[in-house]
Amino acid sequence: MNNRVVITGIGIYSTLGVNLEEVRNSLYTGKSGIGIDPEREVIGFRSPLTGVIPKPNLKEYLKRRDRVGLPDQGEYAYLSTLEALKEAGIDEDMLLKEDVGIIFGNDSSAKSVIEASDTIRLKKDTTLTGSGSIFQSMNSTVTMNLSTIFKLRGINFTVSAACASGSHSIGLGYLLVKQGLQNKVICGGAQEVNYQSMGSFDGLSTFSMRTDAPEKASRPFDKDRDGLVPSGGAATVIIESLESAQKRGATIFGEILGYGFSSNGEHISRPNIEGPAKSLEMVLNQAQLTPKDIHYINAHATSTPIGDLNEAKAIQRIFGNSRPYLSSTKSMTGHEMWMAGSSEIVYSLLMMKNGFIAPNINLNTPDDEIKDINFAYETVETEFDTFLSNSFGFGGTNSSIIIRKF
Amino acid sequence: MSKEEIIEKVNEFLVEEFEVDADAITPDADLKNTLDLDSLDYVDLVVEIESNFGFKVKPEDFTGIITFQNFYDYIINKVESK
Secondary structure, eight states, X not given: OOOOEEEEEEEEEETTBSSHHHHHHXXXXXXXXXXXXXXXXXXXXXXXXXXXXXXXXXXXXXXXXXXXXXXXXXXXHHHHHHHHHHHHTOOHHHHHHSOOEEEEEOOOOHHHHHHHHHHXXXXXXXXXXXXXXXXXXXXXXXXXXXXXXTTOOSOEEEEOBTBTHHHHHHHHHHHHHHXXXXXXXXXXXXEOOSGGGTHHHHTTTOBOOOTTOGGGTOOTTBTTOOOBOBOOEEEEEEEEEHHHHHHTTOOOOEEEEEEEEEEOOSOSSOOOSHHHHXXXXXXXXXXXXXXXXXXXXXXXXXXXHHHHHHHHHHHHHHHGGGOOEEEOTHHHHOBOGGGHHHHHHHHHHHHHHHTEEOOOTTOSSBOGGGTTSOBOOSOEEOOOOEEEEEEEETTTEEEEEEEEOO | OOHHHHHHHHHHXXXXXXXXXXXXXXXXXXXXXXXTOOTTHHHHHHHHHHHHHSOOOOGGGGGGOOBHHHHHHHHHHHHHTO
16 A cells, blocks of 8 residues: 555644744744753753753643653643644544554653652652652653553554654654555654753763853854753654545645655764765655755754764755755754654644744854855745755664655 | 541542542542542552651552541551551
């Protein structure tokens, strides 16, 4: 079977806003979601910079048993999925009658693990970690909780692929629907935003130290970038066969045309050019498109010196003279890690729907070698119909997805 | 701590933790049904007891406890024998 695959629902809970409308406005105006966590200054972090996101209160939505197993990122993912299901017009009855699946990207649940460990050491009693701890602590926490809450009966697992997790989740959902194994899959990515999950990453001296102006700290591709800003939240993308979507008259946000991937096969944290270039070539082949067909690329670029430069070189190698618009929304959000591959699809879909390209804020002067790239320095008012989203992660995992307006 | 104070404290944490209406808690009411407890919830009952009274119990200790009065008696007995 070779189904056409479309997106019929999106939802978002991020540092740019807690729903699609807020996030659309933030993207358009180039608003930063970055701030300072004073606690990190006290406990020995090199950088206290972080994405800032409100703690959800789910008491009005979920009964106690459904809440106690949810870690921070599970709460974000519940809300983004609730919004996406509403956008998709999928109600409880449809979820009960059909085999709807779920695949989410998530690669840690550090806060829950550390809190449980602290309790056991302090109390010398494992029972005192409480009934929710185990369900909060596993990498599959988001899919195990949401599949229970929404009573899902299709495919059900989590993708752990570092900072490409959220992108691979959509890629895998796309393949399942394309092959006719699933009609609807709830895909997405979730990322906790707490110091427990970020300490060891901070220890690698990877984070920006630009604490005097947090909103200017994340500056992908800019000559003066000095590291990434950790961030998070959750994004949900509902994938469905075109046939199913049309049959029930669903709104179609876009059609997934291709999924490319590769592994660098080199250093665990230092990105190269060949791996991403291979992923880009593969996604274009899968989509049966040429570089000039892509109007916008949402870059993975996180604001690290080597990562941004190598991604830009890979894009230059493949896209050469076609010069699609390029921006990294991480300039506003910071690095949403496990969530990023999904949230950046949501951000790009919002741009495509509303006729603009969000700016790569804080990009004043790009590196000399990449100055010819067509960066979106400011918000660009333009209708476009095809975009590509890149996501890369530790271990050299790469994922690229192409989506076209339907 | 008097028996009345213990009962008051128990009712407070049960209402807070298990999110039930305080009026639903009466001495003869069924603990499991009133609080809608499943097997996992007994773990949280252990956590609440330790947190509020400072002693450890085991989920299997609750086997013979049917009513709220049974539960009060169990806690009172534990507090008094501390």
